[in-house]
Amino acid sequence: MTRHVRPYGDTTGDGMVQTSFTLPVPAGPHADGAAQQLANKMGIDPAMVVHSHPIGDDFTFFVVYGSVRHIVDLDDVRVVEREYPLLPPAEINTTVKKLLRRKLVVVGACIGTDAHTVGIDAILNIKGFAGEKGLEYYRELKVVNLGAQVSVPELVRRARAEKADAVLVSQVVTQRDAHILNTQEMSAAFREAMGERRPLLIAGGPRFDPLMAAELGVDRVFGRGTTPGEVASYLVHAIHTTSADTKTTTTAAAARAARKENA
Amino acid sequence: MALLDLDPKVVATARELAARAAEPVVALAKAHTTVAVERATLRLAGITGADTTHRAGDVPWVNRVVDTVREHCGLEHGVALPVFHALREHDLGTLTELAEATAAGQVRYTLPTGRDRERARKAATAAVTRGLRTVDRNRAHRDKLVAKLGDPPRRPWIYLIVATGDIDEDVVQARNAARAGADIIAVIRSTGQSLLDYVPEGATHHGFAGTYATQENFRIMRAALDDVSKEVGRYVRLTNYASGLCMPEIAVLAGLQRLDMMLNDSMYGILFRDINPIRTFVDQRFSRQVHARAGIVINTGEDNYLTTADAIDAAHTVTVSQLLNEHFAHEAGLPDHLLGLGHAFEINPAVPESFRLELAHALLARELFPDAPLKWMPPTKHMTGDVFHGYLLDGFFTLAGLLTGQSILLVGMMTEAVVTPFLSDRDLALRNVRYVLDAAGGLRDDFRPAPDGLIVKRAHQVLGEAVDLLARIVDDGLLDAIADGTFGLMKRPATGGKGADGVITKADDYLNPAADLLEAHP
Numbered sequence: 002m003t004r005h006v007r008p009y010g011d012t013t014g015d016g017m018v019q020t021s022f023t024l025p026v027p028a029g030p031h032a033d034g035a036a037q038q039l040a041n042k043m044g045i046d047p048a049m050v051v052h053s054h055p056i057g058d059d060f061t062f063f064v065v066y067g068s069v070r071h072i073v074d075l076d077d078v079r080v081v082e083r084e085y086p087l088l089p090p091a092e093i094n095t096t097v098k099k100l101l102r103r104k105l106v107v108v109g110a111c112i113g114t115d116a117h118t119v120g121i122d123a124i125l126n127i128k129g130f131a132g133e134k135g136l137e138y139y140r141e142l143k144v145v146n147l148g149a150q151v152s153v154p155e156l157v158r159r160a161r162a163e164k165a166d167a168v169l170v171s172q173v174v175t176q177r178d179a180h181i182l183n184t185q186e187m188s189a190a191f192r193e194a195m196g197e198r199r200p201l202l203i204a205g206g207p208r209f210d211p212l213m214a215a216e217l218g219v220d221r222v223f224g225r226g227t228t229p230g231e232v233a234s235y236l237v238h239a240i241h242t243t244s245a246d247t248k249t250t251t252t253a254a255a256a257r258a259a260r261k262e263n264a
Numbered sequence: 265m266a267l268l269d270l271d272p273k274v275v276a277t278a279r280e281l282a283a284r285a286a287e288p289v290v291a292l293a294k295a296h297t298t299v300a301v302e303r304a305t306l307r308l309a310g311i312t313g314a315d316t317t318h319r320a321g322d323v324p325w326v327n328r329v330v331d332t333v334r335e336h337c338g339l340e341h342g343v344a345l346p347v348f349h350a351l352r353e354h355d356l357g358t359l360t361e362l363a364e365a366t367a368a369g370q371v372r373y374t375l376p377t378g379r380d381r382e383r384a385r386k387a388a389t390a391a392v393t394r395g396l397r398t399v400d401r402n403r404a405h406r407d408k409l410v411a412k413l414g415d416p417p418r419r420p421w422i423y424l425i426v427a428t429g430d431i432d433e434d435v436v437q438a439r440n441a442a443r444a445g446a447d448i449i450a451v452i453r454s455t456g457q458s459l460l461d462y463v464p465e466g467a468t469h470h471g472f473a474g475t476y477a478t479q480e481n482f483r484i485m486r487a488a489l490d491d492v493s494k495e496v497g498r499y500v501r502l503t504n505y506a507s508g509l510c511m512p513e514i515a516v517l518a519g520l521q522r523l524d525m526m527l528n529d530s531m532y533g534i535l536f537r538d539i540n541p542i543r544t545f546v547d548q549r550f551s552r553q554v555h556a557r558a559g560i561v562i563n564t565g566e567d568n569y570l571t572t573a574d575a576i577d578a579a580h581t582v583t584v585s586q587l588l589n590e591h592f593a594h595e596a597g598l599p600d601h602l603l604g605l606g607h608a609f610e611i612n613p614a615v616p617e618s619f620r621l622e623l624a625h626a627l628l629a630r631e632l633f634p635d636a637p638l639k640w641m642p643p644t645k646h647m648t649g650d651v652f653h654g655y656l657l658d659g660f661f662t663l664a665g666l667l668t669g670q671s672i673l674l675v676g677m678m679t680e681a682v683v684t685p686f687l688s689d690r691d692l693a694l695r696n697v698r699y700v701l702d703a704a705g706g707l708r709d710d711f712r713p714a715p716d717g718l719i720v721k722r723a724h725q726v727l728g729e730a731v732d733l734l735a736r737i738v739d740d741g742l743l744d745a746i747a748d749g750t751f752g753l754m755k756r757p758a759t760g761g762k763g764a765d766g767v768i769t770k771a772d773d774y775l776n777p778a779a780d781l782l783e784a785h786p
Contacts, residue, residue, distance in 0.1 A: 023688040056687055056691045057444070060687060060688075062691060117455075149536075150456055174473045
């Protein structure tokens with residue numbers, strides 16, 4: 002693979018992209034010129050405003066095609082690579098049994114005012130997601146789904162009562178950064194109440210970026226399209242690292258320590 | 265015209281089973297009242313406003329009064345008698361003055377007897393009658409406006425959602441949506457309002473993913489839509505949500521402010537908001553009686569089941585829920601033309617023949633409920649962020665709605681599950697709908713599924729499975745079926761859930777003039 006790439010339209014290196022946007026400008030040649038200018042400033046040069054139409058009297062919608070001058074350096078790309086192997090359900094069950102000699106307890110909830118349980122249900126409900134059964138399906142996992150609009154103190158209380166190994170929270174609503182603030186409140190509450198003995202904290206939601214784990218104060222973040230199998234595999238990986246490596250600081254514990262300095 | 269050749273005997277059996285399944289629940293609903301029903305009664309009797317000095321923020325006066333009555337003499341006799349007795353004893357002019365005196369600790373509520381009871385009953389009935397008269401006037405006014413301005417020129421009516429959190433921004437978006445072709449504007453509520461045990465007051469500007477349902481917000485939006493209705497030359501309808509812990513109160517406010525449609529499902533609160541089942545059934549019955557009186561079209565929430573359960577495996581649970589919703593609605597006095605029974609286009613598009621299966625399910629609903637203004641909901645579960653694919657899927661959704669004669673079409677957004685729609689997303693979505701309606705408007709006349717083809721067979725199969733499930737529900741009891749996760753895979757025991765402490769068994773001398781008047785004249 003070459004290190005430097007540009008977008009591909011129909012010829013290598015042509016840099017072609019398409020984009021669409023709306024400007025608060027009445028439709029007409031002037032509006033098209035404005036769209037052209039914006040596209041140029043976005044790095045699309047030459048830019049073709051291939052379509053525009055008015056939305057009401059005061060707005061115009063545009064579709065723009067053109068070549069961007071930017072070059073992507075693949076060596077500079079930073080993403081969270083999956084740090085654990087994907088395991089089939091049977092193997093997950095046997096690993097949990099071997100490591101814990103009891104069921105692994107997972108408590109899940111939508112916290113704050115968020116009532117969108119679609120995400121947490123897709124991961125937890127036996128019905129699952131994308132053809133994979135949810136965590137309820139795993140014999141060695143005990144799943145407690147608290148549902149929607151669970152308060153943080155209630156979540157901490159239940160996690161403690163259930164002796165949770167892992168807490169999964171789902172956040173869909175992103176208005177005013179509610180998903181970030183709620184998750185930070187949650188992780189802070191667990192730190193305060195349980196310190197180092199807190200369960201694994203996992204946040205999921207369509208607008209989360211896996212790189213946000215430290216910022217959110219959680220051990221792992223799952224974004225859009227995560228399947229139950231990925232979460233189950235991660236759980237096994239995480240308890241494996243904790244139990245096999247209690248002396249030296251584990252990744253999770255190190256991350257926790259780092260977060261303390263930030264806090 | 266019937267295309268599915270459904271066996272009238274099977275259809276009759278389905279309805280009979282639904283009625284039998286609902287019977288114990290209706291009895292339960294009649295035997296109980298709730299804090300929300302009592303508050304709704306006082307709202308009809310004229311109480312407004314909130315205690316702005318309370319340390320918990322703006323607590324509606326109606327909550328202060330009902331909570332205090334409950335403390336002093338319980339709610340099992342109804343709130344009307346103690347309240348109107350106190351009003352006379354303290355020689356106060358309005359319920360709001362009484363509320364202020366209550367907050368100041370000056371009122372001791374008691375249950376009146378003898379002549380006092382009769383006086384309180386008369387005063388309460390007169391006050392509630394005035395409230396119902398406002399509801400009646402609004403209904404007549406709507407009829408007049410529809411006669412003058414007209415209904416939308418074609419079916420399905422186009423239903424569009426606004427949800428900014430700020431009522432003033434909502435007004436701007438709603439006006440633009442109406443000008444762009446929307447026939448119905450729904451203002452989504454702030455996330456979490458369903459679990460508030462009070463209705464917020466005043467115009468609000470800070471909701472999360474939606475705008476609080478308040479009486480003042482209702483008034484503002486209805487006034488704005490009245491203006492734009494004149495401009496576009498058709499009556500633009502307004503929708504909000506009578507669900508959650510304040511179902512009855514919000515139904516009353518909708519009637520007082522001339523809303524036109526309300527989301528109102530018999531089981532949604534139980535399944536998706538974990539509200540206590542008995543609380544929900546009691547609140548649901550009263551709220552539907554109010555809707556019936558107000559001439560408000562209810563929208564039921566069957567689409568929600570398909571977002572959690574599989575749209576093929578669980579297709580029959582939608583039918584079962586529609587039949588139950590129909591029965592509960594009829595029982596509460598709602599006629600067929602006010603039953604916006606819901607269903608949705610949620611089959612995984614990767615499934616072969618998914619579109620034909622959608623047609624089968626949608627046509628089944630159409631033929632089971634020929635006179636109901638069915639509400640057809642767009643794909644959400646399989647909208648992936650691939651907006652191009654989503655746009656195509658929404659086009660097929662509209663086509664399915666058109667071919668099967670759906671009455672209300674909630675416009676699908678290709679940005680579903682990505683962002684709250686941009687101005688351009690809404691515009692593109694409406695263009696998508698207009699294209700399908702213009703290009704294939706009369707296609708329904710040519711649409712004849714083969715008598716022994718996949719569509720007809722599938723519809724019969726779903727109806728058969730629905731009858732089987734209804735029979736099981738009759739045997740097990742509806743409350744147990746709900747507890748077992750029959751609907752939407754959610755397990756909700758009858759004793760659990762939020763708001764259970766707001767349910768009260770009625771005493772023999774329970775009196776509620778609103779309930780009595782609504783029962784007598786739905």
